[in-house]
Amino acid sequence: MGWNVIEVDRLRRTYAGGFDAVNEISFTVGEGQLFALLGTNGAGKTSTVEVLEGLARPSGGTVRVLGQDPYSDRATVRPRTGVMLQEGGFPTDLTVRETVRMWSGCTSGARPVDEALGLVGMGKRAGVRVKQLSGGERRRLDLALALLGRPDVLFLDEPTTGLDAEGRRDTWELVRALRDGGTTVLLTTHYLEEAESLADQLAIMHAGRIEVAGTPAEVTATRPSRIRFRLPEGTEPGQLPLTLRAAADGRQIEIRTPELQRDLAELLRWAEELDVHLEGLDARSASLEEAFLDIAARRAEPAGTGAGVAA
Structure with a gap:
């Protein structure tokens, strides 16, 4: 049995005005597992992931990634993690290859540029300027950058948004191969089929809390x-x-x-x-979609109001 690469214990994240975007959630992700964090808009997914990535300090509770605090020990944790944000901010006049080469210069133990582009099927687009890429191609470039440092932990925030069906399936196969190779993956997605297909464990959040968690089969078993x-x-x-x-x-x-x-x-x-x-x-x-929609319907009333925005 592997160890828990990600440990979240009663995590709370509060914005100005006392708005609890994340309200005492707990979960663990084992080594080489893929964990999907699902939820409606405003459920608290992004607010949670930002803490795990070391971009924000928790308001309460504890978080450990690779056994360390991702915020205070960021210099140690960050080189071992890959992060794919919902939207990357690339210099649009650089080519794809120039963008990856620039990122590579800031990454410890980076893969060769052509290898990183080959992983995401962007080798033939290496000479194209970023501003000429489609939305799906930009997502592939985002993923290539997240994989540059051969991460032990990979955070994927909506990785297949904008991809066509073939591109989505190709990305799934790549993510499966990374997981099977020992990479621990935390995924957020609005594509429930994606979570059902890829996840070893998942949790559905609503209004800052985890409403249900388990394997995809265990979660769908909660519905008739x-x-x-x-x-x-x-x-x-x-x-x-x-x-x-x-x-x-x-x-x-x-x-x-x-x-x-x-x-x-x-x-x-x-x-x-x-x-x-x-x-x-x-x-x-029952499908995961039915379980998800049931939670959304039963929790339709807002849990509270306050300043700040969570996602």
Whole structure:
């Protein structure tokens, strides 16, 4: 078993006016794990990550990255971390290669420029000026810079925003390879499919607190599975077994259940016995999106007001 590369214990971050952007959250990320931090806008994700990156001091609680305080021990921690911000500020008249070379001069043990560009599929764009890049290409350049120093810990803030489907998949494969090679990754993303595909562990934040955490499977298990179908003419919803908690909209039926296999088997036995054809039968476990939207809906009321902005 590896050790906890990131440790967050009752972290609090308070802005001017007493606004708690982060309100006593705790989690750990093991060595070589990918941890996804999710949440609605204003949930406190960016405020949390800024503390982990050493850009801000916590208002309360403790944070350790690689066993050290990322703020007070920044000179030690920073060379071992890679950071991909939501938006990079590049000199637009430099070429891609010139930008990476400039960044390389400020990075300890930097990869060769061509290697860094090759990792993110930007080798053929090395001679293009930054101002001529598409939004997706700028995100690739951001990632190349984050990987320059061969980081032990990688912070990725919305890494695939602006990428097309192919670029997003390529980035996923690169991130998986980095994780499998021992890099510890903390990811924030609005793409729930991304988190479900990549994360070993995840947490969903709302109003500065962690509402649910665990593996993707554990988090989705907090929501019921769903069975949908349409009854044929001559069969009424009231004929369904009473044990199946069904909701009907005309002949369109939806069953929500924590026991998908059991209730689906009962439904199919009932349909066979009565020779009923279930049109459009669709049975599936809950998705991470459903768990996320459920938290957003249940916590729709603002937790409080105050100065400052959190993300």
